[in-house]
Amino acid sequence: MSYKIIKKDLKTKARIGILETAHGTVKTPFFMPVVTKGIAKFITLNHLDEIKTQCFISNAYLLYLKPGEGLLKKTKGYHNFINWKKPIFTDSGGFQLKNKEFFISMTEKGVWFRSPYDGSKHFMSPERVMELQNIIGSDVGMVLDDMQDANLNRKDYEKAVENTISWAKRAIAVHKNKNQLIFGIVQGGTDRDLREKCAKEINKLPFDGIAIGGLALGESKENMHKAIDYSLENLDESKIKYLMGVGSPEDIILSISKGVDCFDSIYPTKMARHGHIFTRKGPINLKKAKYKVVFEPIERCCDCPTCKRHTLAYLHHLLRQDEPGVKILLSLHNIRFIHKLLEEAREEIEKGNFEEFSKNFLKEYKREKL
RNA sequence: GUGGCUAUGGUGUAGUGGUAGCACAAGAGUUUGUGGAACUCUUAGCACGGGUUCAAAUCCCGUUAGUCACC
Secondary structure: OOEEEEEEOOOOOOEEEEEEEOOEEEEEOEEEOEOOOOOEOOEOHHHHHHOOOOOEEEEHHHHHHHHHHHHHHHOOOHHHHHOOOOOEEEEOOHHHHHOOOOEEEEOOOOEEEEOOOOOOEEEEOHHHHHHHHHHHOOOEEEOOOOOOOOOOOHHHHHHHHHHHHHHHHHHHHHOOOOOOEEEEEEOOOOOHHHHHHHHHHHHHOOOOEEEEOOOOOOOOHHHHHHHHHHHHOOOOOOOEEEEEOOOOHHHHHHHHHHOOOEEEOOHHHHHHHOOEEOOOOOOEEOOOHHHOOOOOOOOOOOOOHHHHHOOHHHHHHHHHOOOOHHHHHHHHHHHHHHHHHHHHHHHHHHHOOHHHHHHHHHHHOOOOOO
């Protein structure tokens, strides 16, 4: 088994563990920034080292389009090409299914996508996606899943669950690379029975870890958390659980207490680019005029490069000038905020104090008021 | 000093006698397996004083301010 649980919290379902990969270990629970094109938006790999990123996620479909499998074969993988020594996850491209710009059509065999670069057509099957992820050489590959957007008809989710299960079996059948872990994905919208069915089927397969997908897409928070519960209830406790696409601080803390070990999301960086930054007292909109003359860091307790050097007034000034560099500074803070939150969560689980920690965090972390 | 021109939200502007619009700015909100933004909502204006008219941002007179030209 590639995942070891080190300690379980007694009052919640939170746990700490170690994920072993071909490029070293990752302490769980952890958060992965999204590195779509070989770099995070406005954030370099040096930055990621600096803010103590353990692991990131890229997208196999987008890497297949550019730089393309030919180049990745020449460099003997993605790690060499970008010079990153630590673990890498790759998403399959299933997420692009819901994107009208990419999606062309779907059959039993797989999906036809359109390249956003030149409009060319490309076919992706569960088998082909695993092959691509092997060429990329990611440490963890995700299976191709059928992800449907939020608030659709039940039939759409039923079909998506059917496809997701059948594609998962096909991906497992062709997976031979022992240096690469493979994670299955649970779909099913927010309906209890569909989540339950999909989770049970995916759980039966010999995956190294299991992801919960298809959430944080516009459904209510209540329904999202219910869907997480419905999925987790039907998965083996011993397996590593990955909640895909969820990245707000409060959702992460709530999900850890349910037993989730792994997260990825564009939320922290997207928020940062638009001037919304995380603090322990809640997110703030730095564009607001009231920050014009606040000569203090975002947070004194934050150890990110931005907080160590700059004041809110300075960052507010850059933001109002539309200075691109401020996107770097704020993205660094938001990612580091999440990493540090998870570092503390791991320590508190270790100390057996996670329930109190999470309650205090959620009590303090409030939406901005007048 | 004389003459011309101009004056509309914070800024820039549209509006030839009939419900003052638009953009940006400002304020509130949304954003979760990346297209680097977008969207929703709110606030806010006819320089001042008089006149003509059923009705004036609009026409007339004066004041003030700005601007240009001339002396």
